[in-house]
Amino acid sequence: MKGRDLKITGLVLRKTNFRETSVILDVLTPDLGKIAVIAKGARNTKSDLVGNLDLLNEINFDLYVKAQSDWYLVKSADVIKTHLYEINFNTSLLMQAATEIIRQLHIPPEDYEQIYNLMHSFLYYIPQIKNNGIAIFWRFLLRLMIILGIELDTDRCVICNKPKKNYSAFSIQSHGLICSDCYRPSLAEAWSKPQEITFIMKNIMQIGNFLEDIKMNSLSIKQINKLFLDHLEEHFNKKFYLKSLQIYK
Numbered sequence: 418m419k420g421r422d423l424k425i426t427g428l429v430l431r432k433t434n435f436r437e438t439s440v441i442l443d444v445l446t447p448d449l450g451k452i453a454v455i456a457k458g459a460r461n462t463k464s465d466l467v468g469n470l471d472l473l474n475e476i477n478f479d480l481y482v483k484a485q486s487d488w489y490l491v492k493s494a495d496v497i498k499t500h501l502y503e504i505n506f507n508t509s510l511l512m513q514a515a516t517e518i519i520r521q522l523h524i525p526p527e528d529y530e531q532i533y534n535l536m537h538s539f540l541y542y543i544p545q546i547k548n549n550g551i552a553i554f555w556r557f558l559l560r561l562m563i564i565l566g567i568e569l570d571t572d573r574c575v576i577c578n579k580p581k582k583n584y585s586a587f588s589i590q591s592h593g594l595i596c597s598d599c600y601r602p603s604l605a606e607a608w609s610k611p612q613e614i615t616f617i618m619k620n621i622m623q624i625g626n627f628l629e630d631i632k633m634n635s636l637s638i639k640q641i642n643k644l645f646l647d648h649l650e651e652h653f654n655k656k657f658y659l660k661s662l663q664i665y666k
Contacts, residue, residue: 420481420482420483420484420486421481421482422479422480422481422482422492423478423479423480423481423482423489424477424478424479424480425446425448425449425477425478425480426446426447426475426476426477426478426497427444427445427446427452427454427475427476427478428444428445428446428473428474428475428476428500428533428536428537428540429442429443429444429470429471429472429473429474429476430442430443430444430445430451430472430473430516430519430520431443431472431516431520432470432471432472434460435455437460438457438458438459438460438461438464439455439456439457439458439459439460440455440456440459440460440470441453441454441455441456442454442455442456442470442491443520444476444478445519445532445533445536446529446533447529447530447533447534448529448530449529450524450526450529450532451519451520451524452487452489453487453488453489454478454480454488454489454490454491455488455489455490455491456470456490456491456494457490457491459491465493466491466494469494469495469496470491470494471499471501472501472513472516473499473500473501473512473513473516473540474496474498474499474500474501475496475497475498475499475500475537475540476494476495476496476497477494477495477497478491478493478494479491479492479493479494480492498540500512500540500541500544504544507550507665507666508543508544508546508550510661510662510664510665511543511550511551511553511554511661511665512539512540512543513660513661514554514659514661514662514665515536515539515540515554515557517658517659517660517661518558518561518649518657518659519532519536521655521657521658522565522653523653525565528564528565531564532561532564535557535560535561535564539553539554539557546625546628548628548629548631549628549631549633551633551638551665552617552621552624552628552631553624553625553628555617555621555624555641555645556621556622556624556625558645558649559571559621559622559645562648562649565652567648567649567652569592569593569645569648570593570594571594571618571619571621571622572619573593573594574593574594574595574596574598574599575588575591575592575593575594575595576588576591576595576596576599576604577596577598577599579596581619582596582597582598583596583597583611583612583615584596584597584608584611584614584615584618585597585600585607585608585611586600586604586605586606586607586608586611587605587643587644587647587648588604588605589605589647589648589651590651592648592651592652594618597611608637608640609634609636609637609640610634610636610637613632613633613637614637614640614641616630616631617631617633617641618641635666638665642659642662646659
């Protein structure tokens with residue numbers, strides 16, 4: 418059986434050196450999900466691919482697919498957008514955090530296009546945010562969870578089921594937020610600044626309208642990060658680690 422040529426657009430999620438001059442790419446695509454791509458000779462200084470295959474570059478690929486293989490070989494790669502070019506450090510960390518999440522997920526075929534479009538929109542939008550960009554990342558996570566069918570309900574207490582109350586904690590076992598009336602130390606660990614976190618979680622889907630009103634300390638940021646990661650870990654039964662968020666300020 419012969420191989421075939423394929424033209425496809427993708428985002429580079431990871432780039433790993435391979436042998437002396439080649440690289441292996443993890444690429445997110447709207448049609449095939451995550452694919453493994455080999456670019457032979459891409460590190461050769463005379464190669465047309467030098468500089469084209471960097472992390473989070475958005476690329477039009479011309480690939481060759483080997484018969485009965487999961488590997489794709491790069492024939493050419495035309496850059497559409499270099500998303501990490503000329504952006505500030507914190508914004509680059511949030512972009513890379515989104516990349517780390519996508520890399521660690523198993524994406525069902527029916528969700529390929531939606532997740533690609535979500536990632537694409539996030540990468541174009543986040544550089545425009547001057548303050549509290551981390552909140553836009555949390556909105557990205559919530560939208561990702563909705564696509565994956567593991568939505569986190571931010572409107573109701575998971576214990577009393579009453580809407581829009583003040584929250585005090587997140588319950589991993591019950592997959593939801595606990596209001597101040599229902600909170601007990603045995604259910605979950607209390608947040609350091611519950612009112613601050615409550616405001617963010619209540620308005621998370623429209624958080625772009627409230628970025629100037631948000632005041633967060635480092636502990637609150639860590640607690641909201643943990644909330645989202647705990648929710649993912651409980652549903653996927655695996656540990657998620659976001660190196661980029663460990664150095665976000």
